Amino acid sequence: MTRSHSLRAEPDPRSGRVRLIVANWKLHHDHLATISYLQRLYHLLDAADYRRSEVVVCPPFTSLRSAQLTIDSDAMPIGLGAQNVSQHDAGAFTGEVSAPMLAKLGVRYVIVGHSERRRLFGESDAVVAEKALACARAGLTPIVCVGETQAERDQGATESVLSRQLEAVVASYPVDRLGVAVVAYEPVWAIGTGTPATPGDAARAAALVRAAVAARAAASVAASVRVLYGGSVALGSAPTFLEGAPSDAPGERAVAAVLAVVGELAALAARDGHTLIG
Numbered sequence: 001m002t003r004s005h006s007l008r009a010e011p012d013p014r015s016g017r018v019r020l021i022v023a024n025w026k027l028h029h030d031h032l033a034t035i036s037y038l039q040r041l042y043h044l045l046d047a048a049d050y051r052r053s054e055v056v057v058c059p060p061f062t063s064l065r066s067a068q069l070t071i072d073s074d075a076m077p078i079g080l081g082a083q084n085v086s087q088h089d090a091g092a093f094t095g096e097v098s099a100p101m102l103a104k105l106g107v108r109y110v111i112v113g114h115s116e117r118r119r120l121f122g123e124s125d126a127v128v129a130e131k132a133l134a135c136a137r138a139g140l141t142p143i144v145c146v147g148e149t150q151a152e153r154d155q156g157a158t159e160s161v162l163s164r165q166l167e168a169v170v171a172s173y174p175v176d177r178l179g180v181a182v183v184a185y186e187p188v189w190a191i192g193t194g195t196p197a198t199p200g201d202a203a204r205a206a207a208l209v210r211a212a213v214a215a216r217a218a219a220s221v222a223a224s225v226r227v228l229y230g231g232s233v234a235l236g237s238a239p240t241f242l243e244g245a246p247s248d249a250p251g252e253r254a255v256a257a258v259l260a261v262v263g264e265l266a267a268l269a270a271r272d273g274h275t276l277i278g
């Protein structure tokens with residue numbers, strides 16, 4: 001059977017949402033490695049797998065064009081995402097990449113507000129909200145990352161931190177596009193620390209996300225928002241974090257393939273990169 005862009009992931013019959021698996025490559029893979037990665041990932045999955053889960057890769061900016069050409073030339077049913085975006089559409093902003101530029105490269109998703117961007121580059125809730133809005137203007141879907149640090153968790157501030165981060169985005173984001181936005185719960189305290197979050201932690205975060213959306217839009221809109229988990233995902237634990245799914249979830253093969261391709265990348269995925277699933 002020939003696989004092509006015509007393959008589309010189908011909604012989970014229980015939730016009505018399309019399961020989403022996103023590989024965030026962080027600062028790894030040049031354009032040549034990107035081509036190799038995509039070709040291997042593509043052949044590790046079959047048509048049934050692509051119908052069960054939407055698979056998205058987020059390479060560095062310099063690899064996006066190679067990824068676009070590879071995906072298009074082989075008609076791969078793999079989505080393309082970016083790891084960051086400017087809040088500005090154009091202007092004198094040296095080193096920035098705008099949402100309209102990403103859209104021209106076939107990018108569909110953009111990670112905004114990642115904990116590393118917040119912590120290392122000083123991105124505030126307001127800036128994250130502006131970036132999410134820039135995505136909406138360009139017809140892109142933001143993957144809005146939220147999560148608390150160990151100190152905030154110890155202080156019992158998880159709910160207030162997530163609510164603050166979410167409300168900044170929800171307050172300005174177009175209501176008619178809220179239902180297709182994606183939120184990733186990224187517990188900073190669980191990333192690379194050896195102290196994993198539990199499916200219960202992820203479920204509570206998902207409930208907070210839906211409550212924040214429901215406060216501005218209809219409950220049906222809140223129910224349609226896809227909530228991912230992104231705290232040092234490993235093959236052994238990934239299936240338990242597929243939202244609302246049992247350990248033998250139909251997306252498990254796709255998660256396995258994404259992690260398998262990263263490697264020979266297994267150590268890399270555990271140390272530096274992580275896969276967002278939901």
